[in-house]
Amino acid sequence: MLQELLTDYTLRTVALGAGLLGLVSGALGAFAVLRRQALLGDAISHAALPGIALAFLLTGSKAPLVLVVGAALAGWLGAALIxxxxxxxxxxxxxxxxxMxxxxxxxxLVLLTYIQRMPAANQAGLDSFLFGQAAALVARDVQTIGLLGALVLLLLAIFWKEFKLLSFDAEFAGTLGFPVARLDHLLTGLLVVAIVIGLQTVGxxxxxxxxxxxxxxxxxxxxRLGTMVLLAGLIGALSGVGGAVVSAxxxxxxxxxxxxxLVSSIVAVSLLFAPVRGLVWRRLREWREGRALRVDAVLVDLYAMASQHESTGHPHSRRALDVMSETSASTRKTLRLLRVLGLARKVDREHWALTDDGVERARRVMERQFGGSA
Amino acid sequence: MGPSAEIQLIAVVVAVACALPGVFLVLQRMAMMSDAISHAILPGIVVAFFLTGDLGSPLLILGAAVTGLLTVALVELLRKTGLLGEDAAIGIVFPALFSVGVLLIARYAGDIHLDIDAVLLGELAFAPFNRFTIGGMDLGPNALVVMGVILALNVLLLTLFYKELKIVTFDAPLAAALGFAPGVVVYGLMGMVSVTAVGAFDAVGSILVVALMVAPPAAAWLWTERLSVMIGLSAAFGVASALGGYQVAHALDASIAGSMAGMAGVIFVVSFLAAPGQGLVPQFLRRRAQREAFGCTMLIIHLLHHEGLENAAEECSVRHLEDDLRWEHAFASVAVRTAVGEGLVQRDGDALALTRGGRAEAHRRLVVT
Structure with a gap:
């Protein structure tokens, strides 16, 4: 597959284009996500359409750069109006x-259908902006993507500190004297460029x-913002290349x-399995903590009852523990777990007693809970 | 009825059917759900089409409505994890579902009549050719019958649950406390949005659904604070977008759905500029009037303070306002012009003096009420 990627000219062009735009839109999108402007991208990409049509109507050219400039102007106007x-x-x-x-x-759409019905106008190619035609990417398109993408990333690097401050605490940025409104326009402008260079590929x-x-x-x-932007760019690039290869x-x-x-599956995997934040780990953590709480509670109850007798190993009935338990759930499961852990032993059908390890642990728990006064 | 009249009638019915649930979407800050739902119903339509093999089947509407509710549920599920904002959740769910739809069409339905252009863009011009017949009797265009039923349904639901929708929209916690189950009402509303979106998709396309659900209610909101008036105005704006859009499309020989969306935008922009209270022009006029009144008051009180004192000649002059009180030239001229215009101040070259009425007015305005 890798060999195919390197030798097949068409596939290489498409994969390179898709990967580049994934890189740029991923990096810029990270800011949009943090600033709760995730849907602004959707609005801008739709708002760009009349710009593409007008650029073609006015210049008669279908050069990628001309159309991208038109798209960017319309997209930016839409964002400003919002x-x-x-x-x-x-x-x-x-x-x-x-x-918007x-x-x-x-x-x-009106302009596109109007162009379509003009005599002698060839609108083929404009349609690809609606649904995307990655397979039709040619070297010239990839050059445009690469050029504009590099420009966007360069500006992102230059204004890194400002954008970081803008994203996390715009008011603070304002009090420090940063031109917040202008920085906001610039960041939105970069997002617009990142979007319009991708329109032709994915629609x-x-x-x-x-x-x-x-x-x-x-x-x-x-x-961390830096890691997040890098990672987002990487995920975008991988999805672009991967999608191009799968589709080929x-x-x-x-x-x-x-x-x-592809990128949606990466989101699903991240939501489930990312360390710390991942849902699976979170659920596991909650389950473990809940179990530890139940084990400790039963241990302490058993210890409290046994300390009324001469031996801390004095057995007590499960019903008594059920009554003492703060939850309505039966202590049967927890007791079984205690036996597996070697903290308690079953004396007969109904009665349970602490082992020496159990007594030890119960004392430690009580020290932790009551500050050693027990 | 000719095809042109039929197209306009369909457009009007679609516009009103969309405006009704749209009002509540806009008020509940869920306008973008119309975008999400109108795109995400694609896989529902496709799967229902595979099952029935018939694009006119009512099962398609059912399938799409189920997908619409699934979208809402998925967004809610993602949002509840606390790992994503609601906007990001919407922005991930609907493109993914739309992709599934496109993929299903591309892989398994390449040769049938179900293309994405039609779903996204719609072509109202072809709507009259698809007739709804029962036992050989022509009951009108299919789209008109379907949308007519949906419109009737929306009107019925709105009438029956007006009170519930209203209270959930404006005070969800109160609604919950009174036992109205806001969740159920919101899902019911989303069901309405889904059914309306799927009914409209093959006539006007999903983008116009968004335009007609969001733009007329948002424009109406700028004109009124009353829910009932807002609903009426939204429907009226929707009808105006439909008819005006049709005329433009006819003149340019361009996409009807597109120019209806454009017309809805024009109505919104006019409201944005002109609506009393909220519009830019009334806002500008109000600010200017406030500025004039404020400048005038400042001026007559200043004159009142210095009247008859020894430095009165110097204090009560136009130049003094700018040089010593540091008023901006524009503000000083506005204040003087307004005060003179209202007959409160007399101007003699550079010197300013209160008239008798001006003195009384200055005393009156000094009293803090």
């Missing part, structure tokens, strides 16, 4: 997103996943959905 509507009226962010997304897209609808998913997955593995090898699997499903 901010303006939310700041100046009671209309909320989500509604503003929905309006659908209205810009609708206008783009309008799926582009939003390329922004959100790598960042959301990376967030689960780390609490399997019949009738379009590249866009392949990339999106």
């Amino acid at each position: 901010t303006s509507v939310t700041e100046r009226t009671k209309v909320t962010y989500d509604s503003a997103l929905g309006i 997304l659908s209205v810009f897209f609708g206008i783009g 309008v609808v799926l582009m939003s996943a390329m922004i959100v998913a790598p960042g959301a997955a990376a967030r689960q593995w780390t609490n 090898r399997a019949a009738n699997v379009p590249t866009g959905p392949a990339i999106v499903l």
